[in-house]
Amino acid sequence: MATIKEELTEVISQTMIPEVESYIEELHELLQEGKATDDDMSAIKEMESFLVELENILLAIKEDKISDEQAQEVHENIMQLLQESEKAQV
Incomplete structure (x- = not known):
């Protein structure tokens, strides 16, 4: 089972950053x-x-400067932001 830090790293690197970069590019x-x-x-x-x-x-995750709670x-x-974004697109 993936740890919360692994899940957070995945959602940031595979979803959030590409979406933000794409939006910045459009702007x-x-x-x-x-x-x-x-x-x-x-x-x-x-x-x-x-x-x-x-x-x-x-970086904070990589350097272990963020707790599991944080x-x-x-x-x-982030998951709430993604859900709100999906609702806005419908």
């Missing part, structure tokens, strides 16, 4: 085309910051 395309709104500009900054946070979580809490928050 940068709007920016290059001159179609980006102020909201898009804010979203770029927020998503880039979120990406750094995700990478920091992975990992569980982060995992639950």
Whole structure:
């Protein structure tokens, strides 16, 4: 059975980071085309910051600087975000 840290690492590296990077790329395309709104500009900054946070979580797991309880809490928050995202797409 996978540990919560392994599950968290998997969901961040295989789901969250690719989705965030894809969204940032879409926003940068709007920016290059001159179609980006102020909201898009804010979203770029927020998503880039979120990406750094995700990478920091992975580093904290790798360096064993996060407890199982913290990992569980982060995992639950990410799963909730993913569920909300799925509902919004329906």
